[in-house]
Amino acid sequence: MADTATLMPYDExxxxxxxxLGLETHVELGTESKMFCGCPTTFGAPxxxxxxxxxxALPGSLPVANEKAIESTIRIGLALNCTIASWCRFxxxxxxxxxxxxNYQISQYDEPLCTDxxxxxEVDGRTIRVEIERVHLEEDTGKSTxxxxxxxxIHGADYSIVDxxxxxxxxxxxxxxxxxxxxxxxxxxxxxxxTELREVMRSxxxxxxRMEQGSMRCDVNVSLMPRGSSEWGTRTETKNVNSLRxxxxxxxxxxxxxxxxxxxxxxxIQETRHFHEDTGQTTSGRSKEEAxxxxxxPEPDLLPIAxxxxxxxxxxxxxxxxxxxxxxxxQREWGVSDxxxxxxxxxxxxxxxxxxVSAGAPPADARKWWMGELARRANESATPLAxxxxxxxxxxxxxxxxxxxxxxxxxxxxxxxxxxxGEGGPDEVVERRGLxxxxxxxxxxxxxDQVLAxxxxxxxxxxxxxxxxxxxxxxxxxxxxRGKADxxxxxxxxxxxxxxxx
Amino acid sequence: xxxxxxxxxxxxxRLSRLALADDELDHFAAQLDQIVGAVARVSEVAADxxxxxxxxxxxxxxxxxxxxRPSLTPQEALxxxxxxxxxxxxxxxxxxxxx
Numbered sequence: 001m002a003d004t005a006t007l008m009p010y011d012e013x014x015x016x017x018x019x020x021l022g023l024e025t026h027v028e029l030g031t032e033s034k035m036f037c038g039c040p041t042t043f044g045a046p047x048x049x050x051x052x053x054x055x056x057a058l059p060g061s062l063p064v065a066n067e068k069a070i071e072s073t074i075r076i077g078l079a080l081n082c083t084i085a086s087w088c089r090f091x092x093x094x095x096x097x098x099x100x101x102x103n104y105q106i107s108q109y110d111e112p113l114c115t116d117x118x119x120x121x122e123v124d125g126r127t128i129r130v131e132i133e134r135v136h137l138e139e140d141t142g143k144s145t146x147x148x149x150x151x152x153x154i155h156g157a158d159y160s161i162v163d164x165x166x167x168x169x170x171x172x173x174x175x176x177x178x179x180x181x182x183x184x185x186x187x188x189x190x191x192x193x194x195t196e197l198r199e200v201m202r203s204x205x206x207x208x209x210r211m212e213q214g215s216m217r218c219d220v221n222v223s224l225m226p227r228g229s230s231e232w233g234t235r236t237e238t239k240n241v242n243s244l245r246x247x248x249x250x251x252x253x254x255x256x257x258x259x260x261x262x263x264x265x266x267x268x269i270q271e272t273r274h275f276h277e278d279t280g281q282t283t284s285g286r287s288k289e290e291a292x293x294x295x296x297x298p299e300p301d302l303l304p305i306a307x308x309x310x311x312x313x314x315x316x317x318x319x320x321x322x323x324x325x326x327x328x329x330x331q332r333e334w335g336v337s338d339x340x341x342x343x344x345x346x347x348x349x350x351x352x353x354x355x356x357v358s359a360g361a362p363p364a365d366a367r368k369w370w371m372g373e374l375a376r377r378a379n380e381s382a383t384p385l386a387x388x389x390x391x392x393x394x395x396x397x398x399x400x401x402x403x404x405x406x407x408x409x410x411x412x413x414x415x416x417x418x419x420x421x422g423e424g425g426p427d428e429v430v431e432r433r434g435l436x437x438x439x440x441x442x443x444x445x446x447x448x449d450q451v452l453a454x455x456x457x458x459x460x461x462x463x464x465x466x467x468x469x470x471x472x473x474x475x476x477x478x479x480x481x482r483g484k485a486d487x488x489x490x491x492x493x494x495x496x497x498x499x500x501x502x
Numbered sequence: 503x504x505x506x507x508x509x510x511x512x513x514x515x516r517l518s519r520l521a522l523a524d525d526e527l528d529h530f531a532a533q534l535d536q537i538v539g540a541v542a543r544v545s546e547v548a549a550d551x552x553x554x555x556x557x558x559x560x561x562x563x564x565x566x567x568x569x570x571r572p573s574l575t576p577q578e579a580l581x582x583x584x585x586x587x588x589x590x591x592x593x594x595x596x597x598x599x600x601x
Contacts, residue, residue, distance in 0.1 A: 031568045038571025047589045048576045056579060068568035089556060098593040145590070154597050161590035164579075298556035306562040 005281060006260040010184075010252060013224075013259030019186040020232050021179040021251065022221035023130075025197055027172045028140060028214070029072050030207045035139045035170035036063030036106065036302075043213050047163035055168035057102035062301050065090075069170035070113070071315065072206040073137045074307060076172055077114025078316045079200050080132050085113055087306045090137075090299035098162050099141040107138035107173075109296040113305065119200070120324060121192040123185050125338060130193050131177040142167040172206075178221075178232070186222075186255065191248040194218055195345075198244075199323035211242050218247055220275075222254040224262060233258070234268040238282050240275045249280040257282065330354060334363035340371075347375055348385055355392035356399075365399040366392075373413050377420060390419045397426040410483045411435045438485045441493075444477075447485065448493055451476040463498050470494055505542075506534040 008016075034041055037054035053061040077084055091109035114135035120127050143166050148158025174197065182189040198216060201209045209216040223235035236258070241250045253275075258268055273282035321329070327350065331341045334357070344350050349370045356366035370385065374395070378385045398415055401407040407415060407430070418429030430436060438444050451473055452459045461469040470491060477490040495502065511531045515522045522530065548554075573579075576589045585592035 033568050033570050038566075038569060039573045040570055046576070048579045048591075050573050051579045052571070052573050056574075058582075064564065064566040066568050067565035070565060087562070098591070098596065144596075146596075147587075157595060157597075159592060159595050161587045161592050163590050300556060303557060303559075303564045304562045308563075 005257045006264075007253075007256040008259040008263060010256055013255050014184045016227060016263060017224040017255070017259050018180075018183060018227055018229075019251070019255050020223050020225065020235070021176075021182065021186055021190055022235065023176045023179070023190060023193060023247075024219040024221070024237075025174045025194060026140075026217045026219075027076075027174065027201055027207045027209060028216070029069050029170040029172060030205070030215075031066055031068045031072070031170055033066060034168040035066050035069055035137070036168055037061075039165075039168065041169045043215070045165055047165065050165040051167070055101070056164060057100075063106065065302055065305070066170060069137060070305060070307075072170075072204070073113050073135060073172050074312060075204050075315050075319065076174070076201070076206060077117065077135045078312070079204055079319055079322060080114070080117035080119055080135060080174070082114035082117030082132060082135055084307055084312050085111060085115070085305075086309070087111075087304055088113055089304045090302045091296045092299050093138075094295045098160065099144050100167060101142070101164060105139060105141065106299055106302070107296075108136035112136035113307075119193065119196055121189065121196045122324075122342065123188045123192045126185075128179075128182065128185075128189055128192075130179055130189070133175045133177045135172060135174050138171050138173060140166050140169040140171040180232075187248040187251040190220060190251045191244050194247050195244055196323065203320050203323050203326070205320075211244065214242065217242060220247060220250045220254070222251055222258065223268070224255065224258045226262075233262070234270050236268060236271055236273050236282075238273045238275050239285065243277075246275060246277060246280075250275045250282065253280050254282055334367070336363070336367065340367070344371060347371060349375070352385060352392055352395075356395045359393045359396035361396040361399040362403075365402070366395065369395050369399065369412075369416070373416055377416075388420060389422065390416065394419055394426055401426060401430070405486060406430070406436060408437060408483070408487060410478075411437065414483075436484065438481050444481075444485060444490060444493060447477050447480050448473075448490065448497060451480055452494070452497065459498060462495070462500055465500070467495075467500060467502060505538045506531055 028041070031041055033039060034050075034055055037052050039050045039052050039055055041050070054063055074084055088108065088111035090106050091111070092104045093107045093109070094104045096103055112134040115133070117132035117135070119130050119132060121130060122128075142162050142164040144154075144160045144162050146154045146157035146160045149156030154160070176193070179186075179189065179193075194216075198209045198211075201207045201216070207215055211217070218241045220238045220241050221235045222238070223233040225231060225233045236254060238250045238254055241247050254273070261268060269284075272285035274285050275282050327341060327345065330350065331338075334353075336344075344353060344367065347370075349367075352370050353363070353366045356370065357363050374388060374390070375385060378388055395416075398407070398412050398419075401415070402409065402412050411430075414433065414435055415426050415429045418424070418433055419426060423429050423432060438447070455473060455476055458469050458472045462473065473494050474487055474491050477485050477494070478487055508527050508531045511527050511534065512522070515527070515530075580586045580589065580591065583591045
């Protein structure tokens with residue numbers, strides 16, 4: 001149904017309008033048990049096996065808050081430079097929809113646990129401070145599957161079936177203040193923010209933050225105002241944005257759509273929109289203008305939370321090194337440029353390179369393989385780098401084999417290919433594929449004699465002082481050895497045989 | 503005048519999936535009416551200088567440790583469901599056709 005929206009090309013849209021962003025990110029906490037009961041939180045269990053009277057809202061059951069979830073939320077707030085409330089309450093958010101068996105969601109309303117923080121992100125060499133409005137704790141909803149109808153969507157479905165395994169998993173919502181002044185970098189800023197937030201969560205160890213599994217989800221608010229105006233436009237909220245790339249595309253797509261409407265004299269409707277991975281476009285969802293009243297009120301079944309300031313300070317003191325600080329430290333240690341560091345960051349390669357360095361590889365080598373051959377293969381198979389079936393230890397072993405002269409780069413690439421193909425660790429692949437460099441001087445000398453005989457012209461040139469021509473001869477030796485010769489040693493021997501000194 | 507009508511009790515009963523007989527509807531309508539009336543008396547004494555309270559006890563920070571407790575089996579969990587399909591709760595159509 002299409003609202004097949006008219007779009008204004010991005011550059012033109014940005015000449016005429018300035019975007020203002022807002023991001024709401026939901027993060028499922030990686031606690032053992034749910035927020036208010038002892039059911040497990042693991043992903044992918046058979047339907048309705050992680051449910052109990054509390055998360056099914058059976059009569060007479062009462063919720064009790066998970067201490068670890070409260071602690072994790074406070075730690076997130078501290079990592080995002082927030083103020084931690086000295087006293088706050090849960091609230092009931094009432095709505096009639098079968099994804100929560102209670103007919104309400106336990107959330108926080110006007111008393112969030114953490115407020116007024118910020119997160120700095122780097123885009124294009126610029127540091128942009130994204131201000132955080134609030135961080136609050138709530139419970140996740142169940143998963144509905146819509147049956148019947150053409151599209152599997154809720155519209156036109158005959159009925160729905162619901163699995164409550166996810167209902168009650170602790171969910172932290174992190175809301176930014178409006179982000180103005182990003183100008184044409186808006187899509188990149190949105191992506192950089194979500195990327196940085198994900199890394200903060202990882203460093204805190206509070207969530208596995210897997211966007212493809214829904215343990216981190218993002219709603220993207222975008223509005224446009226004419227250039228020079230100071231009055232913000234009407235915003236839309238795009239849901240269902242489930243990858244970093246999609247965050248960027250959703251912002252860009254929404255800017256292009258809104259710009260076309262505004263330029264045509266139309267008005268933006270404040271509404272929820274759905275993001276479509278395939279087209280990068282959004283379509284209209286329910287309109288906020290008819291939004292329901294959630295009738296929030298303090299949750300009577302749960303007591304207020306009043307974090308002991310001493311506890312909060314203990315948690316603050318125990319925060320891990322935050323990702324941006326760590327990146328600066330690693331950049332210094334590895335001696336790489338800002339640009340290289342940003343490239344590694346964007347490729348999600350920093351942890352991998354660091355682990356490879358820890359396993360004994362020189363930083364330059366670790367970076368070369370992860371950002372070169374391995375990034376290329378990950379890209380080809382559309383796999384996240386970290387999901388490639390090779391460990392940092394194995395990459396470190398390959399660099400060690402190259403450093404010892406047992407492999408050259410070409411053979412090393414074949415070893416990596418073998419490891420990725422599941423043929424075993426680097427040493428096994430070397431053994432099975434027979435990839436060791438020809439180190440036997442006699443064998444190498446025989447190859448060289450053959451190549452010199454076959455390329456008399458080139459040999460003559462080198463003899464006559466044109467040392468540059470030696471490249472062709474070394475190439476010949478490499479070819480004759482099918483890549484297994486040590487090119488450096490071959491060069492030495494060729495020059496020696498031809499009686500030339502460099 | 504009664505604050506709670508018999509029709510409202512019938513409506514609540516339907517939302518709560520409680521099958522109430524006719525005499526029960528009358529019975530609960532009268533009881534609920536008394537309860538609402540009793541609670542309404544609070545507004546007679548509430549003055550501007552009295553902050554609204556949400557909890558009767560002066561307790562805070564009642565937490566549970568992050569430990570697993572046994573869940574129900576799907577059979578137990580679904581035993582009270584009006585309809586079940588593929589081990590999931592089957593619910594009527596949520597939204598109509600798109601306008």
